[in-house]
Amino acid sequence: MIEALRGKRVLITQAADFMGPALCEVLAEQGAEIVASHAPLVDPDAARAVVAQAGPIDVLVANLALPAPSTPALAVDEAEWAQVFDSLVHPLPRLVRAAVPGMVSRGGGKVLVMGSASALRGMKRASTYSAARGAQLAYVQAVGVELAPLKVQVNAIAQNFVDNPTYFPPEVQAHPRFQERLAREVPLGRLVAAREDALFAAYLCSDAAACFVGQVFPVSGGWVAR
Numbered sequence: 001m002i003e004a005l006r007g008k009r010v011l012i013t014q015a016a017d018f019m020g021p022a023l024c025e026v027l028a029e030q031g032a033e034i035v036a037s038h039a040p041l042v043d044p045d046a047a048r049a050v051v052a053q054a055g056p057i058d059v060l061v062a063n064l065a066l067p068a069p070s071t072p073a074l075a076v077d078e079a080e081w082a083q084v085f086d087s088l089v090h091p092l093p094r095l096v097r098a099a100v101p102g103m104v105s106r107g108g109g110k111v112l113v114m115g116s117a118s119a120l121r122g123m124k125r126a127s128t129y130s131a132a133r134g135a136q137l138a139y140v141q142a143v144g145v146e147l148a149p150l151k152v153q154v155n156a157i158a159q160n161f162v163d164n165p166t167y168f169p170p171e172v173q174a175h176p177r178f179q180e181r182l183a184r185e186v187p188l189g190r191l192v193a194a195r196e197d198a199l200f201a202a203y204l205c206s207d208a209a210a211c212f213v214g215q216v217f218p219v220s221g222g223w224v225a226r
Helices: 020-027 044-056 078-088 090-104 128-148 176-185 194-204
Strands: 008-010 033-038 059-061 110-117 150-158 218-220
Touching: 008 020, 020 033, 020 059, 044 090, 044 128, 059 090, 059 128, 059 194, 078 090, 078 128, 090 110, 090 128, 090 150, 110 128, 110 194, 128 150, 128 218, 150 194, 194 218
Parallel strands: 008 033, 008 059, 059 110, 110 150, 150 218
Antiparallel strands: none
C-alpha cells in the first residue's frame, strides 16, 4: 500500500465527532502521525492551546461540528445564531492563525476544512447552520489564495449524505422516512461511506494535491448537482 502521508504530522480537531473517527483511522493507514484533539474550541484561547499542545504539524484538519438546529428562519434567536457561529466559524481563523506560522517556518503545509454542502444548496429549516458552513467555505476560498504563495494550501470538503455519527447516526439511517429521502434526493442512492470521504481527505492532505488552492470539493453522492 502506498502511504501518501508517511512522515506527516496531522492535527485533527474534534476527533470523536463528525468525520473525526474515520479521518484518524484512514489518515493513520496512509502513514500519518495523528494528533487527535478532543478539546472544545468555543473559548477564544482554545485553538491556540490545542495547536501549541500538538507541537509541529504538517497538516491541520479543521473538523468542526455540532448537532445542526432545525429552527425555522423566522424563529432563530440570538442564542442559537451565536452558538452555531461560535462552534463552526470562529474557531477556524483562530486555528489557522495558530497553525500556519509554524508550517511556513518549516517550508509549507496544508489546511483542510471538513465543511458542509448545506452551504451550496438551499435547505429548509437550516438557515443558521447553512450560514455558518457558508462562512467557512468563503473563508477557505479567501485564505487559500492568500496563503498559497507561502506554500500552504487551504481547501475544504463540502459534504452531505456522508455516513458519520454526528449527522447520520444509526437511528437516523434506520428510519424509513430517511431512507425515502435518501432514495429521492441522492443520485448515488446511498450514503457516501465515511471511508470514501476520508480517503479523499487523505489525498487532499498529501503532497500529490499541492496544486489545489482555496478549492471547495463537494462530496454528497450527487446531492449538490441536483
